[in-house]
Amino acid sequence: MSHEHDYHPPGLQHQFEDMGQQQDSVTVGMWAFLVQEIMFFGGLFTAYLVFRSRYPMAFAAGSNHLDAFLGGLNTLVLIVSSLTMALTVYYAQKGKRNAQVILIILTMIFGTTFLVVKYFEYSDKYHHGLVPFNGLNQKIKKGHEGGEAEKSEKSQIVLPFETKAEASETKTEAGSETKPAEVHANPRGEFQWHDENGVKIVHEAKKGGYLTPYEQSGYYTNGEYDNDKFTQKVRIFFYIYFVMTGLHGLHMVVGLGIMTWLLVMAWRGTYSAEYYSPVEISGLYWHFVDIVWIFLFPLLYLLGRHFLAGGGH
Amino acid sequence: MQSNSWVPLFPDQASSFAWQIDYLYFYLILISIAFAIPIVAAIFFFAIKYREKEKFATPEEIHGSTTLEIAWSIIPFVLSMTIFLGGAIVYFNQYRPPENSMEIFVVGKQWMWKFQHGTGQREINELHVPKGVNVKLTMTTEDVLHDVFIPAFRTKADVVPGRYTTLWFNATEVGKYHLYCAEYCGLNHSGMGGWVYVMEPKDFENWLAGGGTGQTPTEIGKDLFMNKLGCASCHAGGQNQRGAKLEGIFGTEVKFVGGGSAKVDEEYIRNSILNPSGQVVEGFQPIMPSFKGQVTEEQLLALVAYIKSLTPNSAPTGTTSTPAPSTPSANANTATKSAAANSNK
Amino acid sequence: MTETHTDNEHIGIPGYLGVFGILVVGTIVTYLVALTDLDSKLFPGANTLVALAIAFTKMTFVVLFFMHVRWQTRLVWISAVAGFFWMAIMFAYTMQDYLTRGTGYFTP
Amino acid sequence: MQNVDVMNISEEPKVNYLTNGFSLKSWLLTKDHKRIAIMYLITVSAFFLIGGLYAATIRLELLTPQSDLLESGQYNRVFTQHGIIMVFFFLIPVIPAILGNFFLPLMIGAKDLALPRINLLSLYIYWVGGILTLWALMQGGVDTGWTFYTPYSTTFSNTYVMAVGLGVFINGFSSILTGLNFIVTVHTMRAPGMTWFRLPLFVWANYATALVMILGTPVVAITILLLAIERVGHVGIFDPAIGGDPILYQHLFWFYSHPAVYIMILPAMGVISELISNFSRKKIFGYEFIAFSSLAIAVFGFLVWGHHMFVSGQSLYAGLVFSFLTMVVAVPSAIKMFNWTATLYKGSVSYDAPMLYALGFMGLFLIGGLTGLFLGSMGLNVHLTDTYFIVAHFHYVMVGGTVLGYLGGIHYWWPKMTGRMYSEFWAKISAMLVFVGFNLTFFPQFVLGYLGMPRRYASYAEELQVLNIFSSAGAAVLGTGMFMPVVYLILSLVFGQKAEANPWHLPGLEWRTASPPPTENFEKMPVVTWEAYEFGEDNGLDHEAVRGKELVEA
Numbered sequence A: 001m002s003h004e005h006d007y008h009p010p011g012l013q014h015q016f017e018d019m020g021q022q023q024d025s026v027t028v029g030m031w032a033f034l035v036q037e038i039m040f041f042g043g044l045f046t047a048y049l050v051f052r053s054r055y056p057m058a059f060a061a062g063s064n065h066l067d068a069f070l071g072g073l074n075t076l077v078l079i080v081s082s083l084t085m086a087l088t089v090y091y092a093q094k095g096k097r098n099a100q101v102i103l104i105i106l107t108m109i110f111g112t113t114f115l116v117v118k119y120f121e122y123s124d125k126y127h128h129g130l131v132p133f134n135g136l137n138q139k140i141k142k143g144h145e146g147g148e149a150e151k152s153e154k155s156q157i158v159l160p161f162e163t164k165a166e167a168s169e170t171k172t173e174a175g176s177e178t179k180p181a182e183v184h185a186n187p188r189g190e191f192q193w194h195d196e197n198g199v200k201i202v203h204e205a206k207k208g209g210y211l212t213p214y215e216q217s218g219y220y221t222n223g224e225y226d227n228d229k230f231t232q233k234v235r236i237f238f239y240i241y242f243v244m245t246g247l248h249g250l251h252m253v254v255g256l257g258i259m260t261w262l263l264v265m266a267w268r269g270t271y272s273a274e275y276y277s278p279v280e281i282s283g284l285y286w287h288f289v290d291i292v293w294i295f296l297f298p299l300l301y302l303l304g305r306h307f308l309a310g311g312g313h
Numbered sequence B: 001m002q003s004n005s006w007v008p009l010f011p012d013q014a015s016s017f018a019w020q021i022d023y024l025y026f027y028l029i030l031i032s033i034a035f036a037i038p039i040v041a042a043i044f045f046f047a048i049k050y051r052e053k054e055k056f057a058t059p060e061e062i063h064g065s066t067t068l069e070i071a072w073s074i075i076p077f078v079l080s081m082t083i084f085l086g087g088a089i090v091y092f093n094q095y096r097p098p099e100n101s102m103e104i105f106v107v108g109k110q111w112m113w114k115f116q117h118g119t120g121q122r123e124i125n126e127l128h129v130p131k132g133v134n135v136k137l138t139m140t141t142e143d144v145l146h147d148v149f150i151p152a153f154r155t156k157a158d159v160v161p162g163r164y165t166t167l168w169f170n171a172t173e174v175g176k177y178h179l180y181c182a183e184y185c186g187l188n189h190s191g192m193g194g195w196v197y198v199m200e201p202k203d204f205e206n207w208l209a210g211g212g213t214g215q216t217p218t219e220i221g222k223d224l225f226m227n228k229l230g231c232a233s234c235h236a237g238g239q240n241q242r243g244a245k246l247e248g249i250f251g252t253e254v255k256f257v258g259g260g261s262a263k264v265d266e267e268y269i270r271n272s273i274l275n276p277s278g279q280v281v282e283g284f285q286p287i288m289p290s291f292k293g294q295v296t297e298e299q300l301l302a303l304v305a306y307i308k309s310l311t312p313n314s315a316p317t318g319t320t321s322t323p324a325p326s327t328p329s330a331n332a333n334t335a336t337k338s339a340a341a342n343s344n345k
Numbered sequence C: 001m002t003e004t005h006t007d008n009e010h011i012g013i014p015g016y017l018g019v020f021g022i023l024v025v026g027t028i029v030t031y032l033v034a035l036t037d038l039d040s041k042l043f044p045g046a047n048t049l050v051a052l053a054i055a056f057t058k059m060t061f062v063v064l065f066f067m068h069v070r071w072q073t074r075l076v077w078i079s080a081v082a083g084f085f086w087m088a089i090m091f092a093y094t095m096q097d098y099l100t101r102g103t104g105y106f107t108p
Numbered sequence D: 001m002q003n004v005d006v007m008n009i010s011e012e013p014k015v016n017y018l019t020n021g022f023s024l025k026s027w028l029l030t031k032d033h034k035r036i037a038i039m040y041l042i043t044v045s046a047f048f049l050i051g052g053l054y055a056a057t058i059r060l061e062l063l064t065p066q067s068d069l070l071e072s073g074q075y076n077r078v079f080t081q082h083g084i085i086m087v088f089f090f091l092i093p094v095i096p097a098i099l100g101n102f103f104l105p106l107m108i109g110a111k112d113l114a115l116p117r118i119n120l121l122s123l124y125i126y127w128v129g130g131i132l133t134l135w136a137l138m139q140g141g142v143d144t145g146w147t148f149y150t151p152y153s154t155t156f157s158n159t160y161v162m163a164v165g166l167g168v169f170i171n172g173f174s175s176i177l178t179g180l181n182f183i184v185t186v187h188t189m190r191a192p193g194m195t196w197f198r199l200p201l202f203v204w205a206n207y208a209t210a211l212v213m214i215l216g217t218p219v220v221a222i223t224i225l226l227l228a229i230e231r232v233g234h235v236g237i238f239d240p241a242i243g244g245d246p247i248l249y250q251h252l253f254w255f256y257s258h259p260a261v262y263i264m265i266l267p268a269m270g271v272i273s274e275l276i277s278n279f280s281r282k283k284i285f286g287y288e289f290i291a292f293s294s295l296a297i298a299v300f301g302f303l304v305w306g307h308h309m310f311v312s313g314q315s316l317y318a319g320l321v322f323s324f325l326t327m328v329v330a331v332p333s334a335i336k337m338f339n340w341t342a343t344l345y346k347g348s349v350s351y352d353a354p355m356l357y358a359l360g361f362m363g364l365f366l367i368g369g370l371t372g373l374f375l376g377s378m379g380l381n382v383h384l385t386d387t388y389f390i391v392a393h394f395h396y397v398m399v400g401g402t403v404l405g406y407l408g409g410i411h412y413w414w415p416k417m418t419g420r421m422y423s424e425f426w427a428k429i430s431a432m433l434v435f436v437g438f439n440l441t442f443f444p445q446f447v448l449g450y451l452g453m454p455r456r457y458a459s460y461a462e463e464l465q466v467l468n469i470f471s472s473a474g475a476a477v478l479g480t481g482m483f484m485p486v487v488y489l490i491l492s493l494v495f496g497q498k499a500e501a502n503p504w505h506l507p508g509l510e511w512r513t514a515s516p517p518p519t520e521n522f523e524k525m526p527v528v529t530w531e532a533y534e535f536g537e538d539n540g541l542d543h544e545a546v547r548g549k550e551l552v553e554a
């Protein structure tokens, strides 16, 4: 080998001739990996597309049960973390160790914030029986303290941020309809769906002539909104919601792992203007995960929001 | 009929469109031979003629020829388009059941086929059909995917839970033919099948009379409609009619409250019974109760048959010996209305 | 390819902040637009369309600037586009079936 | 031109990749693409033998019309496991992970793949997926068919669908990582002077394959994940009883699995391009057309998946589109066939064993591909789908095509990989047996299929027995033919003649280093000044430069 005794830059692996080649390789590799990721999520988006185009109302109803405020907050959190990540790369290229370390830590903090918020969202769904898998919802026996717990939880629901006014209206409306006795026993942790907004949305849509006959047949029995049928469709929404956000969350966790490793390396001052490609490609990954969320947010959280906002028909 | 005294090399040809598939098959064999023989011949010829005469020789270089490349891209392409078109035409013929076909209902379940004739005859794993009559199978399944396959008729279609699929044929030869399940469905997939008996229409009539115990579906449907389920209380006609007029409705186009319309086919009637408010007909209130859970699949088929038998101006009487309503029957699969398109997000 | 990282500056800190600003504004606009009923004002699906359009814009900014594709080789451009192109293939060819299938369904 | 003597490397390098460390660790933690390829070779072959045993069981059972050897439940498991092992654990990795891994860097003059650690990772992932699957098979196996159709697989089957699904899911990532590595390597690791249009066609084919792997495999991964979650949670996205759609599963599955058949065939086509050109000692006819047809297949292959669903309840319109595109995608394959044939013209064709396999490939793939057109034609498909015609079609392309291509390739490169020559005599016998046995096995199945024998049947109509006996008899011959290489190739390691660096006297870069190659492949960075398959003086073939040492310094 010709350059065995030559100057050997740190981080140059044996199969490469020079840093440029190595840098190109990892960049191309990362992009190929991202293409792979796109197709991975693409399968989910296809399922989403198929079902959403068939049951838009159920999707809207399900979506209204997500907390758009938290979703939006998380979007912002991720955007900030993307900024800090981009700046990390910037300072890595400049070889500024301290700035890198601080920015990586910030990125990690924001990433963690995202996951914490996600945790609250998930546990909210857990308490409301909205996890589409049986056995994975809070198990409540009728008349037990569990019931109390659920009730108190319920009164704490953070209503969608945007519609404080209207939402409280809806709430009182709903509240008056909900008899106090109506504590939903859920001994086997099944999926539960008690949303009057669902009825409202479907009725609105029906009035507006938006429902195709076929779609209506998916929701109605006896001229009445059939909770069972509607629930099935909403359940599909939540299934897709959980799989998509779950996989996204998994990607975040992996991202945090990468960040930890980056932090150690940056702490040791590994990166310089000559050698910073690990930072750069980790950044690519981080931004990609961010982009996925940029799409998930409107597609999952914001469906049919205006029905809630009272702007409907 | 097939016997096992000889080795068959070609299947029986027993339906009106079997020849089309066979000709398409021959055409493809022809194309295959037309390509295979020259290519194989060329390979042999070159391999022998230009066999190595000297170890590690360096023969003259030939780079390629764009003319040739274009030629052998275009020719296969054009030929393959004829294959596509031929296939598409044959497929079309098989896809749309002709109007006024005799209808037979099929329910697949692990691992048997249940058939019900228009006259109420039921059969399991055996299907008797008359020769020379268009027969349409309206099919569904209770559990997993299955597939009705009758090789002698060259036809086959998956049955899918949750929806109706159709298949039709016109048998041309009296005989006994294999009936298979061709979509893998679990343990006894290879046992899920039986025989199709094609009979002279006369014999078929006799067979129906001989074995026909119960009422025809139309009769059963009438009974359900008039008495058991009380549909007549709303749909009986006359001045007190609160429900939609059902006479002659089959095959027509109905408009819905709030826009939209649909063609009345088996599927639609079924939905109307299970799910009336899903599609409220213009001019009516959504008062019809759902009969979901109160009627079985078989009763549903009977009701559908009965409603199909109602012709305009005919008092709801019912039975005819040939259960072929002459209303145009829409194929459940191809009804034009798109289920998924417009929506409000 | 090697010359890609000679220019380390890219858009500099102000640039990054600018992109960041755009992203934040995009998020807020998405949010607000979701509350107004464009579906009945414009045409059904308008809300979704707008939301997706904004998401696309945001993505474009992230890809171009944060992910430095703006300064990258053609190969990287191609792979960035290819992923979406293939996803579009999957959508289009799946939906071509669903949208032309007709009403042959019943809900048991 | 006589250049036998000059082409020998006089003294062998002291250390080659095989002798560079003997400890278990030096293998398990190696980053050397060649060692990884050897480990793949061993595992993939093991899977092939397991799959082959299942095949033998199938054919034994089908000797009689009744299901007497196996009950239908067992038979269902046997063919399912045959399909799963053969497709996911044998045919998809076989050429890329063994021959591609070993020779792609050598052929482009690189020291290794661009991402050696990822390469090792992909091997380990393959092992984990494989072991999980084998474990599931020992526990009781699966009976869903290799296609895992819903709702049978989600709701009704009570076999180890989850475990096998997980195995396939994991294995998918192995394939993705291999593809990723190839793409990067081809883009960034080419030796000086190795321009895109000087790449051997095997590299082009693997590159196209890698594209399909990256774009397709993730979709099957997510599909299987959805299926698994559906099976546990029973949410209903594939279950029509609660609002789902089983056809969606088929769409997602075939979105991957049709392109996957091109993952299987493209590398074999690459091998065949090498063999045909090199064993007629002539530049390949229409190089660019073959190269681009690989890419065309990779791209158009994504647009035709619906041809597996013509009778499934897909809309008529969708069927038409898919049928049309199926015809379009056949054309690039046709282009390849014609170019290969034309390459023989005025060549100097030798009948070494690899070439016999290549010629066999041409004949069998021709039949397999043409019968693919039968299936793509909608009207015929209705009669033929889910019959033995399909079984025959895909064995013609997969066994007659890919397996023969692989066997040709492994013989061709065996001297380079191991430094030993195999027994030419036995190799020829084996090639003949495979060809004859293969046709005997699968040709009758076309007839059976048109007669209407459905596939996945443990018991069948009595009048079909004679043809089935032919088929089973053929399988015995085929099995013998395929098992022989295992024996004589292993024996050659001990008794085989030592191989020269360039036993076939070829211009490819992989022949310009020692056999077996040293760890970093070339002693000096090669500089390429000749086109692919350029026999003759220009490429320095008949000069000293043939030896790795003499390659010009970068």
Ligand code: HEA
Pocket (backbone or CB within 6 Å): B031, B035, B039, B075, B076, B077, B079, B080, D147, D261, D262, D264, D265, D307, D308, D309, D310, D326, D327, D329, D330, D331, D333, D334, D335, D337, D365, D366, D368, D369, D370, D371, D372, D373, D375, D376, D377, D381, D384, D385, D386, D390, D393, D394, D397, D398, D401, D402
């Ligand atoms: C290596 C794998 C491989 C390859 C390469 C192919 C190649 C092709 N396949 Fe095959 N196929 C499978 C593996 C493969 N297939 C498998 C595993 C299944 C079954 C899956 C299952 O259900 O379990 C299947 C099933 C299958 C079906 C579905 C059948 C059904 O279930 O109903 C169809 C339908 O169109 C089809 C078509 C084709 C076509 C048109 C090609 C084309 O690419 C072939 C192109 C080649 C040629 C055409 C020959 C060379 C050309 C000429 C000599 C010139 C003349 C050409 C013209 C006139 C155009 N295949």
Ligand code: HEA
Pocket (backbone or CB within 6 Å): D048, D049, D051, D052, D053, D055, D056, D058, D059, D079, D080, D082, D083, D084, D086, D087, D090, D091, D144, D145, D146, D147, D391, D395, D398, D399, D403, D441, D455, D456, D457, D458, D475, D478, D479, D480, D482, D483
């Ligand atoms: C790469 C793919 C591949 C390969 C190589 C093969 C190889 C073979 N296959 Fe297979 N096959 C499939 C992929 C493949 N198959 C798939 C995907 C299916 C569909 C599954 C489904 O429906 O879900 C299928 C289904 C299938 C069926 C249909 C089953 C049914 O539908 O009911 C049949 C029937 O004849 C069959 C036969 C064979 C035979 C005889 C071989 C022969 O070529 C095998 C020859 C090789 C050997 C025989 C091994 C060699 C060595 C030995 C056996 C020695 C034994 C060793 C000792 C005793 C120590 N295969």
Ligand code: CUA
Pocket (backbone or CB within 6 Å): B108, B109, B110, B111, B145, B146, B147, B181, B182, B183, B184, B185, B186, B189, B190, B192
């Ligand atoms: Cu029913 Cu196979």
Ligand SMILES: [Cu+2]
Pocket (backbone or CB within 6 Å): D257, D258, D261, D304, D305, D307, D308
């Ligand atoms: Cu295919």
